Amino acid sequence: MTSLLPTSGSAPTLEMVAALAGVSRSTVSRVVNASPKVTPEVVEIVNAAIVTLGYVPNRAARTLASRKTDSIALVIPENTAKFFADPFFASVIQGAAMFLSKTDYTLTLLIASETDAQKTQRYLRGGNVDGALVLSHHSDDRSYVELGQNFPIVFGGRPMSQGGRNFVVDVDNVAAAATAVQCLIDHGKTNIATIAGPQDMAAGLDRLEGWRTTLETAGLPATLFEAADFTPAGGASAMKRLLDRGERFDGLFAASAQMASGALGVLREHGLAVPGDVGVTTIDNDYYAKNANPPLTTVDQPSMQQGAKMAEVLVRMIDGEDVDTLTIMPTHLIERASV
Amino acid sequence: MTSLLPTSGSAPTLEMVAALAGVSRSTVSRVVNASPKVTPEVVEIVNAAIVTLGYVPNRAARTLASRKTDSIALVIPENTAKFFADPFFASVIQGAAMFLSKTDYTLTLLIASETDAQKTQRYLRGGNVDGALVLSHHSDDRSYVELGQNFPIVFGGRPMSQGGRNFVVDVDNVAAAATAVQCLIDHGKTNIATIAGPQDMAAGLDRLEGWRTTLETAGLPATLFEAADFTPAGGASAMKRLLDRGERFDGLFAASAQMASGALGVLREHGLAVPGDVGVTTIDNDYYAKNANPPLTTVDQPSMQQGAKMAEVLVRMIDGEDVDTLTIMPTHLIERASV
DNA sequence: TTGAAAGCGCTAACAA
DNA sequence: TTGTTAGCGCTTTCAA
Numbered sequence: 001m002t003s004l005l006p007t008s009g010s011a012p013t014l015e016m017v018a019a020l021a022g023v024s025r026s027t028v029s030r031v032v033n034a035s036p037k038v039t040p041e042v043v044e045i046v047n048a049a050i051v052t053l054g055y056v057p058n059r060a061a062r063t064l065a066s067r068k069t070d071s072i073a074l075v076i077p078e079n080t081a082k083f084f085a086d087p088f089f090a091s092v093i094q095g096a097a098m099f100l101s102k103t104d105y106t107l108t109l110l111i112a113s114e115t116d117a118q119k120t121q122r123y124l125r126g127g128n129v130d131g132a133l134v135l136s137h138h139s140d141d142r143s144y145v146e147l148g149q150n151f152p153i154v155f156g157g158r159p160m161s162q163g164g165r166n167f168v169v170d171v172d173n174v175a176a177a178a179t180a181v182q183c184l185i186d187h188g189k190t191n192i193a194t195i196a197g198p199q200d201m202a203a204g205l206d207r208l209e210g211w212r213t214t215l216e217t218a219g220l221p222a223t224l225f226e227a228a229d230f231t232p233a234g235g236a237s238a239m240k241r242l243l244d245r246g247e248r249f250d251g252l253f254a255a256s257a258q259m260a261s262g263a264l265g266v267l268r269e270h271g272l273a274v275p276g277d278v279g280v281t282t283i284d285n286d287y288y289a290k291n292a293n294p295p296l297t298t299v300d301q302p303s304m305q306q307g308a309k310m311a312e313v314l315v316r317m318i319d320g321e322d323v324d325t326l327t328i329m330p331t332h333l334i335e336r337a338s339v
Numbered sequence: 340m341t342s343l344l345p346t347s348g349s350a351p352t353l354e355m356v357a358a359l360a361g362v363s364r365s366t367v368s369r370v371v372n373a374s375p376k377v378t379p380e381v382v383e384i385v386n387a388a389i390v391t392l393g394y395v396p397n398r399a400a401r402t403l404a405s406r407k408t409d410s411i412a413l414v415i416p417e418n419t420a421k422f423f424a425d426p427f428f429a430s431v432i433q434g435a436a437m438f439l440s441k442t443d444y445t446l447t448l449l450i451a452s453e454t455d456a457q458k459t460q461r462y463l464r465g466g467n468v469d470g471a472l473v474l475s476h477h478s479d480d481r482s483y484v485e486l487g488q489n490f491p492i493v494f495g496g497r498p499m500s501q502g503g504r505n506f507v508v509d510v511d512n513v514a515a516a517a518t519a520v521q522c523l524i525d526h527g528k529t530n531i532a533t534i535a536g537p538q539d540m541a542a543g544l545d546r547l548e549g550w551r552t553t554l555e556t557a558g559l560p561a562t563l564f565e566a567a568d569f570t571p572a573g574g575a576s577a578m579k580r581l582l583d584r585g586e587r588f589d590g591l592f593a594a595s596a597q598m599a600s601g602a603l604g605v606l607r608e609h610g611l612a613v614p615g616d617v618g619v620t621t622i623d624n625d626y627y628a629k630n631a632n633p634p635l636t637t638v639d640q641p642s643m644q645q646g647a648k649m650a651e652v653l654v655r656m657i658d659g660e661d662v663d664t665l666t667i668m669p670t671h672l673i674e675r676a677s678v
Numbered sequence: 679t680t681g682a683a684a685g686c687g688c689t690a691a692c693a694a
Numbered sequence: 695t696t697g698t699t700a701g702c703g704c705t706t707t708c709a710a
Contacts, residue, residue: 011466013687024697029689037695056464060402061687064702069399080436084429094419097450106462109448111436123445125350125395127703352703363681368705376679400703403686466687681710686703693698 012053021049032057063127071106072314073132075120077141083111085231086258087286088303089135092156095307096133103315105130117143124151131314133307134159139200154314156306158202167317169310169327173203173283176299176331177210180281181253183297185218187339189251189279193224195238195263197255204230207255207283224249228259232288235259239266251339254282257289260296279339283331294337301331351392360388371396402466410445411653412463412471416480419450424570425597426625427642428474431495434646435472442654444469456482463490470653472646473498478539493653495645497541506656508649508666512542512622515638515670516549519620520592522636524557526678528590528618532563534577534602536594543569546594546622563588567598571627574598578605589617590678596623599677600631618678622670633676640670 014032018025023042030038031046038046049055063069074096076083083089093109100107108129112120121143124132131152134144142161147153149164158170184192194211197204208225215222226241228234235254239262242249252267254260260282267274274280274294282289285300306329316323353371357364362381369377370385377385388394402408413435415422422428432448439446447468451459460482463471470491473483481500483492488503497509523531533550536543547564554561565580567573574593578601581588591606593599599621606613613619613633621628624639645668655662 011464015687025688026690026697027695030696033689039695042695056461058403058687059465059467060399060408061702062689063399064397064403064704065687065689067689067702080433084426084433087423090423094423097419106467107448109446119443122395126398127350128398128445354703364704365681365706366679369680372705378679381679397703400686401705403688404703404705406686406705679710682708684705684707686705689700689702691698691700694696 011058012055014055014057017046017049017053017055020053021046069128069130070104071108071129072100072311072318073108073110073124073129075110075112075124075132075134075144077112077117077135077138077144080111082231087288088284088301091286091303092135092307092310095304095309096311097307098304099308099311100315105311105315107311121147131318133310133314138198152314152317154310154317156310158206160200160202165325167313167323167325169306169313169329170202171301171306171329171331173206174210174213176283176301177207177253177255178214179331179333180283180297180299181211181214183281183333183335184251184253184279184339185214185220187251187275187279189339190220191224191247191249192220192222192251192253193242193249194226194252195235195242195254195259196225196227197230197259199227204255211253211255223247230256230258232258232262235262236266237262239263243270249278251279252281254280257282257284257286257292257296257298260298261288261292264292275337275339281339285334289334289336292338296338297336298334299331300334302329305329350397351394353394353396356385356388356392356394359392360385408467408469409443410447410468411439411650411657412447412449412468414449414451414459414463414471414473414483416451416474416477421570422450426627427623427640430625430642431474431646431649434643434648435650436646437643438647438650439654444650444654460486469657472649472653477537491653491656493649493656495649497545499539499541504664506652506662506664508645508652508668509541510640510645510668510670512545513549513552515622515640516546516592516594517553518670518672519622519636519638520550520553522620522672522674523590523592523618523678524553524559526590526614526618528678529559530563530586530588531559531561531590531592532581532588533565533591534574534581534593534598535564535566536569536598538566543594550592550594562586569595569597571597571601574601575605576601578602582609591617591619593619593621596621596625596628596631596635596637599635599637600627603631614676614678620678624673628673628675631677635677636675637673638670639673641668644668 014025014028018028028046031043097107110120133154135156139160141159145159145161148166155168158168196208212222226238228238254263272278281297283299285298289296289298313323353364353367357367367385370382436446449459472493474495478499480498484498484500487505494507497507535547551561565577567577593602611617620636622638624637628635628637648666652662
């Protein structure tokens with residue numbers, strides 16, 4: 001049982017470095033910030049002093065004086081469990097982290113469940129970060145959209161709330177769904193059902209629309225659909241509801257690979273073969289798509305690149321550059337054994 | 340499209356609140372920090388001003404003045420890919436986040452190998468956080484051990500480096516391994532091999548020791564082992580090496596469920612039935628253990644609780660309370676079909 | 679219970 | 695190229 005002293009108040013300051021080096025604080029500051037206009041000899045002396053003292057700049061003081069935090073937040077409006085279950089988040093973060101490691105920004109993850117939405121907002125407004133990446137999904141994203149009007153925010157996926165000018169990096173969900181559905185049609189399927197995503201998310205709505213318009217264009221019926229929450233469990237129960245309807249279908253477009261994998265289990269239980277009885281296509285080239293039985297034909301959504309792009313756009317916004325309000329990432333079909 | 344902030348563009352300051360409320364800055368500060376000695380009427384007036392202005396305290400200024408950041412870091416000394424592949428990290432973070440949401444600390448994730456080690460150290464030393472949780476593993480953790488001598492750090496798992504006093508929240512890996520091996524013995528297995536974890540990690544070493552001593556105590560041979568890196572792929576190749584030796588064994592203790600799942604595939608390829616030909620036990624009650632074929636008998640390591648405990652210990656350290664230098668989390672056996 | 683005043687450690691004009 | 699001088703927005707003695 002022992003207690004530890006709070007960080008002993010003896011952290012070396014810039015002033016101490018200046019004294020030891022025999023120069024002014026400004027000069028030390030310039031050296032620390034790699035200003036080009038300092039004589040090499042002085043730089044050397046100052047650096048020596050920094051080393052002997054073990055000096056590390058105080059971040060709070062720096063931020064207060066410069067109005068820059070050098071860090072940005074990645075906001076995930078989901079609970080922790082869902083955050084870790086969904087490979088999409090992992091990829092986006094990886095992409096963002098990868099891009100930022102080339103800069104000197106730090107990434108702070110904010111897993112913002114509905115309960116502490118307030119806490120998150122205060123965090124962003126309190127000057128903790130220079131900007132934020134928001135993986136927006138649900139219709140309650142209005143507060144972020146508002147915040148985005150006078151604070152640098154880049155949305156991953158189109159926010160549901162209207163109003164103002166938003167910066168978005170997205171995939172064309174309508175087109176992605178259309179590709180997946182067209183693949184089913186190309187394989188001769190004529191009765192194509194869908195398990196749609198949540199209808200309070202843009203991705204959910206857009207993918208449903210892509211399914212509908214593609215079928216209508218092909219002169220095929222577009223009536224069989226059930227919505228779920230993008231999870232395997234949700235996909236499974238939607239599949240059951242679809243089967244309970246008793247209508248026949250030979251194709252299924254699931255709006256996410258996680259839902260598709262849930263649906264596959266139910267199909268199997270009901271003695272329906274894939275792709276024999278029902279052809280299946282989906283979106284997301286993740287673990288679930290690759291390891292499903294059979295492996296799923298899917299539309300690859302480049303989440304890692306999306307994360308990197310989001311970070312890039314945000315950093316450029318912070319630096320005051322002009323950036324496009326909308327960046328669309330390309331998608332492409334990956335054919336496997338499910339259709 | 341309504342904006343929340345005054346049109347001035349810059350965020351409202353404490354001073355502006357004071358002016359609007361007709362009190363001094365000190366009083367506003369007291370209200371913001373819930374000081375008990377402010378008249379209720381004044382509190383009300385100030386709060387009204389805060390609301391109309393949409394005031395949020397500036398974190399940097401606060402930190403600079405108070406020497407408190409109200410945030411702590413969770414350092415993960417692995418690359419991003421491994422971070423997301425290992426459910427252990429997910430659980431620990433979830434536990435820590437859960438505990439911290441009850442406090443007003445914010446959690447900042449530092450995936451340490453993304454940035455170089457130097458960058459992380461500077462981050463911690465630069466006053467960005469009040470303390471850190473370090474999921475220490477490899478033998479290169481000396482710098483954290485050193486930093487821990489005068490900065491609040493709680494290690495998840497015993498660090499490899501010696502020296503000084505460290506605060507650790509761990510499971511008894513020797514005992515956990517012993518439990519898993521004993522289970523094999525209890526099922527009549529007499530030739531028990533092991534796939535050990537990395538020998539530069541405490542968990543790797545301790546689990547190997549638990550295997551060895553348990554066998555020796557039982558008067559059984561303890562010679563068949565191969566080390567791997569805790570991943571499925573590593574487990575698979577260690578399994579191959581084990582088989583290549585040509586020695587017979589009827590039991591296998593894999594030091595992690597991920598390695599066990601990799602080993603299972605190799606066993607199957609070689610026509611060895613589990614548990615018929617080889618009984619298998621492991622450690623970690625995660626996705627890999629539950630979804631293996633057959634499901635794995637394993638020792639449950641309560642990672643979520645460990646994360647919560649780590650956060651709790653750290654917060655108490657920061658608050659200057661006395662805490663134990665070592666906290667051991669309980670483990671327990673979960674019997675499934677693999678033995 | 680409240681206010682005045684002195685910094686916290688740094689950056690950034692402006693001078694020199 | 696270097697130093698001087700103000701702050702950045704807040705907390706915190708110390709008086710009143």
